[in-house]
Amino acid sequence: MSRPTYLLDRIGPDSHTLAAYQKRGGYAALRTALKGKTPAEVVDVVKASGLRGRGGAGFPTGMKWSFMPDPAKDKRPRYLAINADESEPGTCKDRVLMERDPHGVIEGVLLACYAIRATTAYIYVRGEYRLSYDRLQAALDEARAAGLLGRKIQGSDFSCDIWMHKGAGAYICGEETGLMESLEGKRGHPRPKPPFPAMFGLWGQPTTVNNVETVFNVPFILERGADWFRSMGTKASSGNLLVGVSGHVNKPGVYEVPFGVSCLELVDGYAGGVWKGRKLKAWFPGGSSTGMLPGSAIDVPMEHDAIKNAGSMLGTAALIALDERACTVRAMEVVARFYDHESCGQCSQCREGTQWLSQIFHRIESGRGRMEDIEMLATLSKSMAPGKTICALSDAAAIPTLAVVKHFKDELEQHVLEQRCPLADPHAAKRPAALAHSH
Amino acid sequence: MVLKEALVREFDELLTHYPDKRSALIPALHRVQEENGGWISPELMEALAQYLDLSAVEVFGVVTFYPMFRIRPRGKHLVNVCHNISCDLRGAQDVLAKVCDLTGATPGGTSPDGRFTVATVECQGACTAAPMFELDGVFHENLDDQKIEQILGGVR
Numbered sequence: 001m002s003r004p005t006y007l008l009d010r011i012g013p014d015s016h017t018l019a020a021y022q023k024r025g026g027y028a029a030l031r032t033a034l035k036g037k038t039p040a041e042v043v044d045v046v047k048a049s050g051l052r053g054r055g056g057a058g059f060p061t062g063m064k065w066s067f068m069p070d071p072a073k074d075k076r077p078r079y080l081a082i083n084a085d086e087s088e089p090g091t092c093k094d095r096v097l098m099e100r101d102p103h104g105v106i107e108g109v110l111l112a113c114y115a116i117r118a119t120t121a122y123i124y125v126r127g128e129y130r131l132s133y134d135r136l137q138a139a140l141d142e143a144r145a146a147g148l149l150g151r152k153i154q155g156s157d158f159s160c161d162i163w164m165h166k167g168a169g170a171y172i173c174g175e176e177t178g179l180m181e182s183l184e185g186k187r188g189h190p191r192p193k194p195p196f197p198a199m200f201g202l203w204g205q206p207t208t209v210n211n212v213e214t215v216f217n218v219p220f221i222l223e224r225g226a227d228w229f230r231s232m233g234t235k236a237s238s239g240n241l242l243v244g245v246s247g248h249v250n251k252p253g254v255y256e257v258p259f260g261v262s263c264l265e266l267v268d269g270y271a272g273g274v275w276k277g278r279k280l281k282a283w284f285p286g287g288s289s290t291g292m293l294p295g296s297a298i299d300v301p302m303e304h305d306a307i308k309n310a311g312s313m314l315g316t317a318a319l320i321a322l323d324e325r326a327c328t329v330r331a332m333e334v335v336a337r338f339y340d341h342e343s344c345g346q347c348s349q350c351r352e353g354t355q356w357l358s359q360i361f362h363r364i365e366s367g368r369g370r371m372e373d374i375e376m377l378a379t380l381s382k383s384m385a386p387g388k389t390i391c392a393l394s395d396a397a398a399i400p401t402l403a404v405v406k407h408f409k410d411e412l413e414q415h416v417l418e419q420r421c422p423l424a425d426p427h428a429a430k431r432p433a434a435l436a437h438s439h
Numbered sequence: 440m441v442l443k444e445a446l447v448r449e450f451d452e453l454l455t456h457y458p459d460k461r462s463a464l465i466p467a468l469h470r471v472q473e474e475n476g477g478w479i480s481p482e483l484m485e486a487l488a489q490y491l492d493l494s495a496v497e498v499f500g501v502v503t504f505y506p507m508f509r510i511r512p513r514g515k516h517l518v519n520v521c522h523n524i525s526c527d528l529r530g531a532q533d534v535l536a537k538v539c540d541l542t543g544a545t546p547g548g549t550s551p552d553g554r555f556t557v558a559t560v561e562c563q564g565a566c567t568a569a570p571m572f573e574l575d576g577v578f579h580e581n582l583d584d585q586k587i588e589q590i591l592g593g594v595r
Contacts, residue, residue: 252568
């Protein structure tokens with residue numbers, strides 16, 4: 001079945017250049033908005049489109065923008081921060097947009113700035129994404145030379161600067177308040193909320209934080225209209241989204257699909273099925289912080305509410321597939337190690353809890369588990385979440401732990417009873433012992 | 440130790456991007472590290488602290504929070520092998536073994552000839568092209584033994 005696409009349509013060999021972007025009608029949405037729409041009208045169109053944030057939480061974008069204070073009453077400088085710190089394991093969709101279509105990102109950033117009346121934006125790119133950074137910087141230089149950035153853009157009264165800012169490898173800086181702390185040159189320690197960024201953001205000023213793919217949608221919405229956007233996806237989640245399918249599939253990749261497409265079709269259709277002719281044992285719907293679901297539950301629409309009803313979360317729509325020979329305990333050993341490594345250490349539930357989870361999964365996977373460890377995983381997770389800490393990293397470790405205890409308890413028990421991993425790769429013995437934290 | 444003149448000029452421009460000096464710290468640390476063979480010495484931290492009107496310990500606190508900053512010298516080349524979930528499912532441990540075998544380094548260590556430091560890192564955002572490693576900042580994806588031999592064999 002053919003479905004309308006738009007997000008990846010422009011991508012080609014030289015699609016990162018201004019010439020290629022303008023040949024495909026690039027910056028037309030910006031020009032039209034600057035000539036004929038007030039910032040409030042831009043917010044209204046985006047509200048009407050039903051666009052929801054693509055960074056994981058799915059918050060309505062137009063509503064987020066409208067939380068910014070009225071500029072007539074609040075004269076403070078205001079900022080847009082673009083969250084390009086894509087770090088959720090399994091997620092690599094924003095990278096495609098930044099590397100292959102950076103002007104599309106920039107046009108979205110400019111329109112978002114216009115909407116919230118910000119004159120400065122920062123694109124916070126994770127430090128490892130060197131090509132994304134270089135392509136965006138080159139595109140910004142091109143845009144500036146073409147009068148699309150800086151003072152009085154295209155002869156309008158709208159002035160806007162966009163600066164690139166490089167992160168340095170900390171997952172927690174993808175959390176919006178951690179990102180702001182990091183941008184201010186500090187350790188990425190999330191801030192308690194409230195106050196929310198719209199009132200107290202970067203340097204204490206009104207700030208909106210948007211994901212890359214979110215703002216990338218905005219020029220399309222302004223060009224083609226809210227009704228066009230609503231014609232794709234579902235009632236509650238309109239438009240298309242980028243889904244990364246990774247793990248044990250024949251054709252891993254980043255695919256553009258409308259909200260509501262079945263995850264079964266994503267695995268069997270788009271991604272060419274489970275590899276090696278095997279069956280699907282388990283899958284994460286939206287990155288490692290969303291709870292694993294059994295393979296039998298794959299025929300569920302890729303959409304916020306449906307995945308929630310199935311017992312997990314859409315997250316960043318990064319589907320990670322595990323085949324029938326994969327070990328879910330090993331998978332959680334890796335995931336728990338990750339959250340232990342990335343906990344910023346502010347909250348004791350998270351600092352201690354992630355370490356304990358990591359140690360317990362490691363113990364069970366390496367054949368030294370105790371039956372009470374399984375219960376401990378559950379009670380510990382319940383003491384870490386929900387909402388017991390400053391940010392959601394603690395939840396991100398607890399949620400997949402509770403899911404594995406719920407759906408794969410027999411596998412945990414088998415590990416303990418046999419005092420080994422029943423699914424261990426026979427070649428594993430000759431591998432070097434990896435360091436959990438190499439600095 | 441003082442910062443190189445060219446870096447100072449670069450940082451003078453960088454400061455114009457932000458309303459305060461401190462915000463330039465992380466981008467500046469990246470540049471300091473790049474110009475110093477991939478690590479940041481205590482002397483360089485002090486010099487940068489002085490330039491940004493910060494205390495040395497504030498800079499040290501930031502450096503040690505972020506995994507991309509290194510506080511000890513490393514080999515001439517850095518191989519960061521991703522060992523997070525999507526890569527683990529597609530053989531990251533085999534990639535690590537092969538890289539260690541070819542370079543003579545242990546995970547987290549440097550080869551005896553000082554040419555390679557090998558580290559394991561968390562998700563690099565190459566999940567749909569797993570397994571992967573990053574060599575001196577460049578991603579190499581969809582790795583297998585042959586490809587690893589070719590890539591590392593081509594390093595001078």
